[in-house]
Amino acid sequence: MNRKMILCFVVMCLLAFSLQIAFAAEAPNKLPNIKILATGGTIAGAGVTSTTTVGYTAAVTPVGKLISNVPELAKVANVSGEQVSQIASESMTMEIWLQLAKRVNQLLAQDDVDGIVITHGTDTLEETAYFLDLVVKSEKPVVLVGSMRPGTAMSADGPLNLYRAVILAGTKEAAGKGVMVMLNDTINAGREVTKTITDRVDTFQAPIIGALGVFTGDQPVFYRKSLRKNTTETEFDVTNLKSLPRVDIVYHYAGNAGTMIDAATNAGAKGIVHAGTGDGSIGKQEYPAIENALKNGVVVVRSARVGSGIIARNGEADDDKYGFIASDNLNPQKARILLMLALTKTTDVKEIQRMFWEY
Structure with missing residues (x-):
């Protein structure tokens, strides 16, 4: 190896070493x-x-x-x-x-x-x-x-x-x-x-x-x-959305006669989340208001006021008969969010129920 080759080799080694030091100093x-x-x-x-x-x-x-x-x-x-x-x-x-x-x-x-x-x-x-x-x-x-x-x-x-x-x-x-x-x-x-x-x-x-x-x-x-x-x-896209459908939460309590359900329906709600007792129960005195909401095209989700737990479909209500949606383990405020976004895509209750199982 002549002197020129040796010099080139040394220069290359020094360059590689300096680059290694630079990268090491820069990384942290x-x-x-x-x-x-x-x-x-x-x-x-x-x-x-x-x-x-x-x-x-x-x-x-x-x-x-x-x-x-x-x-x-x-x-x-x-x-x-x-x-x-x-x-x-x-x-x-x-x-x-x-x-x-x-x-x-x-x-x-x-x-x-x-x-x-x-x-x-x-x-x-x-x-x-x-x-x-x-x-x-x-x-x-x-x-x-x-x-x-x-x-x-x-x-x-x-x-x-x-x-x-x-x-x-x-x-x-x-x-x-x-x-x-x-x-x-x-x-x-x-x-x-x-x-x-x-x-x-x-x-x-x-x-x-x-x-x-x-x-x-x-x-x-x-x-x-x-x-x-x-x-x-997810299938939801807000890029072109300027507003979200109105969805109200109605809280169930002993003696509730469905007044707030009627109020939500009359106010133009596209969906209602019913925060029921226990496993999302609906009081029998609420059913006339619920049925009126359904007739007016309002989508109804059953959730629970208890704060945690799964809502069993067709458990405390005949979801198939009425077209209710079970909220899975979403609390009322989160069920409302998913229902609002679901209603930007469809009003088909079977499709919306699928979304509640997936999201």
């Missing part, structure tokens, strides 16, 4: 790009004192301040924010849902967005999560996060919840898990989670079914996956 700094979409809620709230955890004002802190209040976010992701709305979530509307869903789909279609975090009030967080679970068209992670204490409170839970939600949204293992909810170190499926306690930080649970996973330190650990179809597997 390659952070996921996470978009935070803010809608308001307690996580953006403020109280008069550090001990104010009731009677505070929700939805006052803008998304930029939420991000700057957690400087540790810069260590785990390239974060940017966008204010979609600024409301307490009991004031959530279908118009905001559609706006949010369309924006989520736009962002996730971009190569420079790896995941999305949505800050949200806890009152209707589970509803927004399930709606998005049915209409988001990407397997990239989407995580809803909120808090039970305003940011001004002693031991506020919002900053840590947000920090870990961003980590979760940037984790490869979170892809394909459907829309998730992250509070109190617990990862839940948007379809299955519900708010179970009025005022505690461990309020979000998935009764009977359980969580998808948990955080241990800053590491999300998954133990299962929801088997119901979601996101890219």
Whole structure:
């Protein structure tokens, strides 16, 4: 080997070594790009004192301040924010849902967005999560996060919840898990989670079914996956939707004579979710109003007010005879969401029942 060949070989080795060092130095700094979409809620709230955890004002802190209040976010992701709305979530509307869903789909279609975090009030967080679970068209992670204490409170839970939600949204293992909810170190499926306690930080649970996973330190650990179809597997598309069909929930109680069923029918409801007792029972005094609703083309879903459990088809009512739909294990508020989306596709009760078994 002559001197020229030796020199070329040395140069090539040095070049390869320098490139290896450069790649090694660059790899740890390659952070996921996470978009935070803010809608308001307690996580953006403020109280008069550090001990104010009731009677505070929700939805006052803008998304930029939420991000700057957690400087540790810069260590785990390239974060940017966008204010979609600024409301307490009991004031959530279908118009905001559609706006949010369309924006989520736009962002996730971009190569420079790896995941999305949505800050949200806890009152209707589970509803927004399930709606998005049915209409988001990407397997990239989407995580809803909120808090039970305003940011001004002693031991506020919002900053840590947000920090870990961003980590979760940037984790490869979170892809394909459907829309998730992250509070109190617990990862839940948007379809299955519900708010179970009025005022505690461990309020979000998935009764009977359980969580998808948990955080241990800053590491999300998954133990299962929801088997119901979601996101890219669903037949629902909100791209051209400007509104959703009206669906009302009617709560059953002892002595209910069907007055609220008639009210929903007369108000133009296209669907009614009956939150029945036990296994979705309907009182005999309600049947005249129910039959009137059916004659007026209203689609009726049987759910239950008890909070968890499966509604057995043809169990506490003759679903085949009346054309009722059994809600499976969806609670009334989530059954309403699926019925609204189902009614954008069909009014055929057999088809809608299929959707309730699949989603």
